[in-house]
Amino acid sequence: MNIMYFIIQQTMFFAIPLLIVALGGMFAERSGVVNIALEGIMVMGAFISIFFISIFQGTLSGQGLLILAVAIAAVSGGIFSLLHAFASINLKADQTISGTALNMFAPAFAVFTARMIQGVQQVQFADTFHISKVPVLGDIPVIGPMFFQNCYITTYIGVIIFIVAAIVISRTKFGLRLRACGEHPQAADSVGINVYKIRYAGVVISGALAGIGGLVFVIPTSTNFNGSVAGYGFLALAVLIFGQWRSKGIFGAAFFFGIMKTLASTYSGIPVLKDLPIPNEVYKMIPYAATLIVLACVSKNSQAPKAEGIPYDKGSR
């Protein structure tokens, strides 16, 4: 039983950042802008917020500091994503190009700034955020150890983001307009929706969520930030497509990948798997191979937004 609790707790650490970032990607792509820059925005959000933690951890600590850091990650991610929005919406640039530029810029900027300011590229921070047991809730049998012990507040932030995002995209006026801009911007424009504004909103939301995702990825798994989020932005892109651009699908895909990844990194603690004569690397490959196979099975009828990746030009109606 303990092993199962451990696996579930670990799954959260892998799945929640993917969930948050992929939801961010959903807002950009459903509004019609491909955001391949998620990786770079994650790096930027993680770098600035962890730098903030490392500076202020003398005066602040615990959950208050973490929540402030989450807010800073969101703001920095949102601002950084404006560059992508400007290029792809105003200048009608190729969205892959500006996304690639952001992906390249962020880690270089993080390492450059860290080394220029503090000499080494790792930004250290003390982990004062770990919650060994949530009061009251942590004592509930079965559910308590699964979700409310040995955890981080970021897990709950992730779940809240999921619920809010799911409601916003499918139950609000803004969500409907956003989806309309991604499917048929000309039609949306003809009924008085400002396509440019909506797309800006989509990209900035995706930037804010990706920024948070970067921080959420680093906090539980490390005590320093080294200018990289290990390709999680690209994986989030895969989760987004795997989840067919729908919030529920993304939720399922993120946890599917999270569980696979957890099994790959903790298999040596699971008696049945440990005894199998399979090399370590094969386990590490499984999440990616499984995603590929699942994609091969479900991609035939892709539900990608129709106007995705196409700059909107008012004149070309």
Next chain:
Amino acid sequence: MKVKKKVKEENKKLINFSSSVLAIVAGLIIGFLILLFSNPQQALTGFLTILKGGFADGASGIGQMFYVATPIIMTGLSVGFAFKTGLFNIGASGQFTMGAFAAIFVGIKWGWLPGEIHWMVALLAAALLGALWGLVPGILKAFLNVNEVIASIMMNYIGMYLVNMMVVKNIYDQVKNQSMPVIASANLPKAGLDKVLGPNMNIGIFIAILFVIVIYILIEKTTFGYELKACGQNPHASKYAGINAKRNIVLSMSIAGALAGIGGALLYLAGSGKYLQVLDMIAPEGFNGISVALLGLSHPIGILFAGLFIGHITVGGYNLQLYDFVIEVIDIIIAVIIYFGAFALLFKNIIRTFIKKVKEDKSV
């Protein structure tokens, strides 16, 4: 009529070229500002070091520039070639790594081959394994409609872990946690170039240039290349015209994979003391290839010069470390150049108005 068309074509080329140059200038200016901001005293010296790049240390610097440029020209060709068919090959990293492994494996284990063809067989093996790694996303895209970006990203990770496993199993140097050195006959011939242009110089750059020419002919002068471009520009129209789009997607991805794989071989068979490290890290050369392809506007000749340019300022970045600067400033400059490259439309309009103005002035 024909003359007029030719003039237009030339104008277009000029405009494309000058918008790339404008992007480079913008990138360099921002790079200079960053240097100025972080260390004002040495900013100018540092900036000149970047500009001098490979030309700072005489002939060996040029050799170093060729050495850095060779693999990214190949991955750039790989990405650019797939772009022509409308495919985004973000998997050049995985193909590069697979190619590198194949080349090293042949280089170590197949010592029975005659010395003259040993390195050629190693290159061929690299091309084959790279092609295989491009083939998989190609097939998935063509027949199962799997997004090639995602499939290639997955293949990057699978390739990285697979290569780590195979290196450890077959050709492992336990002490250094890397692959063993290859037999000397598997290294690319130096052809005496190392005496002129420094120890890392070999015929690799010429092999890369050869592939630039081959790909140029393939894209511009053959029916197959025309079909590929047609598929990239308008899949529906090309399907209507009877072009087999599925076959073209698979072939395009396989050729792209082979090019990236050869890139891996050219780097690891250079005899420069570089070995495959057993690390959980995706090869950066593939992502640099994306930059090279974008900067070179996916045109083979453009890619050649873009690769040389990035090699040039990367060598400048190594030298920059003499002046208390961090080498990452080079990546920042390249990122800014690419970002401004995305502004091509804007730049092109500016240049077009400029050309028009000049012409009007002349006619007045």
